[in-house]
Amino acid sequence: MITPAFELTQDPDFLTIIIKVPYARASEFDVYFEGEDFKFYAKPYFLRLTLPGRIVEDGREKASYNTDKGTFTIQLPKEIPGQYFEGLDMLTSLLAPKKSRSAKPLVEEIGASAELSEEEEEFDWEIEQTPYKESLEGTLALQCHYGFGNLRSGVFQRLQHELGDVIDIKDPDQTPADERRRKRLAAEDAKFEPDHYLADFFEDEAIQHVLKYKPWWVDAHKKMIALQGESHWEQDTHTLVVFSDEEREQLRKFTNKSYLLDKRSRHHVYFGLIDILLAYCYEICVNEGDKNVESPWNIRKLSATLCWLESFTSIHDVLVSFGRRVLCYPLYRHFGLVTRAFNDTVMILQLGKAAVLKCLLDIHKIFMENDPAYILNDLFITDYCIWIQKSKSKKLAALSESLQKTTLSKSHLGFELEELEAAAVLVQEEESMLQATGTVSKQQLPPSELETSDSEESSSTSSSETEGSDSDEQESSASEDGKINPLQGTLQEERTAPLIDCNGLRQGTNTSTVEVSDEKSKVSLQSTSLPGKLIEELEKQMDTAIRLSEQAEGLATAGCIVQEQEENHVSEPDRFSTDTTGKGNFLEVSSKTNPLLFVCSTNEGED
Template identity: 75%
Template structure:
């Protein structure tokens, strides 16, 4: 089955779902909706959504089809006037695939009566025993994790040829997080060039020119501030201003909806690495004035310790110090004004909300996707960030 292109919009009383099915038979389609569940089928297309609010069948629902292959379905809201949040988070709306496991991953103990438990085959207590000798290598792999939420390991054993072009750390699958940080700090100290830094500091015409550039989020943020002064700002304005292109919407539909089970400590680390990645992205946008080039993937991954050294942060000050050190060590323009500008812009993006953050992550995803072998970083980090951010809460960073 093919997941069709779709969009959602709303007014006070109705939810409108627009579905593009250019090759479907108009006479053979089916629509089902109840509560927060919506299903659409028109061979070979199938769409299943979990809506952020409840809809109802009361006779006012309506579906139309035009010659361009677009179904427009208007569904009444169960509570008139209710505002459905997150309608632009397309991946999050896709109903997650049900587990195919025959048995639950976690079984609740003590909930069945003794007589309901099937009698198990008698265990052979005389079975021969052998000691389990865990190898040093497998033990190290359990410590040397990386990627989104530190959920991956052993990846670079299969990608040795691409390794040197993607990250700076050697043998990441046998290097712990503490060792990675120690080696990163040593590499930055060795790379710092006082002459280059002083040249950019005193001959800053090019830097001043770059700082005049206005990225898209600066205008959106200005409108937000103006609207707040007039008490007219709300999330509807935000969604209207932070819009996604057709390519971005298509990429959102391609992502698989997943739920990430992160403990409190890991979740904190994920937020900090998000800031680290956004800082590097903001620098790249100013350095190229929004016109990405062949150096763009290098800029982003080189300035982000998360991407370049598989760094795991535990404190926001470490994120900011790391980014500042790398800006004055590696890129073409090594001026501290670009550090502060990237920081201010990252704060802007976070204050604009999930839509703005997601739009930046999708741009990073595209930059890496079109570069070989930077695409590996999408598999390690960016794809999961694009999915996770749609359900995350940013208030803890602000």
């Protein structure tokens, strides 16, 4: 038999069931309903439902068949007019008949923390059973439990080759819960990168953009707030959560079953639900609702429940774990995203189990399309999708209220984020001050510094020397901006040794400079314009020998020595002058036939 697609709606007096049965014989169908039971048969389709309220047969019932759409529409009167049937969109929970409840749990821990103060649900003893298997002595004690409600064990012993691609913990079947938590915290501490965090903290344009995205639950929550105080019927008319055909089909595929959970296990399940929803909300926000190949990784990596098989004991522990993982693993590591996911999760829980179920179905689809993340569906998501349909709405409301009252700050995460941010802000301010200081022009300097600069310029005795001093000031200004002269950098360690830099060879309007390097001890000629022609012209007019020597301290020193020119070209010099002013030693030689000027400086860092 085939279970057909169906949906249920209601008004104050009637319950309407729409059943899609394409290619069925409309002339041969049977409908049975009494109390909470409903049965429909039209070969090859069969549907049996357990309704959340009672219906009666009083002559007002109606049924019709649409041949074009292939749908039966059956309208059944309610036994109590005006009664509101809750959970009509929980299709999986409606498929199986309601079973009798027999007893409460026989063993219950006394004095356990009760963040959920509602009365406990009764248990259903009719659960799925597995045959007993003999095991070696001591094997049972070594098995650690995990999964939904910590009901699974031994799973990864059969999936060792896929273990590393699904979860971070190694050998979960032999690792107790306390040890898992210690290893998780150590892994997060090792993964945290202050540079990445500070980069997202200061340069957050992309993050601020994704924070503006509004998923579907934002509008649904606004409608719910606007409808507060109105009756269930008005809320039902404005459908807040709508399931797609694909989601309804998936709900029909689930096998309805019950879960035997004690008080501790129920708390683990609720806290794990918060953890999974937080990771899902982060994924939806950063990708603005679009799915990509990284979506399964984001969800399972940010949820310690999925990635480390963690069993939380309080809501605050859930928030701390999620905040730490957001700042350690994904592309965007910003505390604002933690706050946004927190607020979104509160909205989803306040919207009720229909909104929670819709999110879980989306996670189920994301994992189903990814290999090997589908294993997490078998361990967690499928069970959550079935369990949430039978959960009490008042418990979800209490859970959202407890979550909303829980606070999380940066200091709770253990990464010293506030101190890190304060130090980064100080460094940024110092860099800004240095940059502002380096851009001050000569005209903006105090008068005392201007007089010092003028005295340095007045020490030159020729136009070429003045040009040399101007170049010195430009290089000094460049050094203030943080740009270190390569030649000065090589001599920075030996500040006691004199540096001789030969500048100012002048012929006509062309100026050439002799630079001396102490590393390779070579002389290079450079020119500001037409260097090749200038060198050839100088070689024709003079034959100059430049001798390099090293001083006793081991530093290479450049010496500029003017040798005698050829007798048929050079006459006696008309002027020979030196200047030792403390700023530098200047040597000038000139003649009538061959004007030549050398300027030699012995001060370190000056040309």
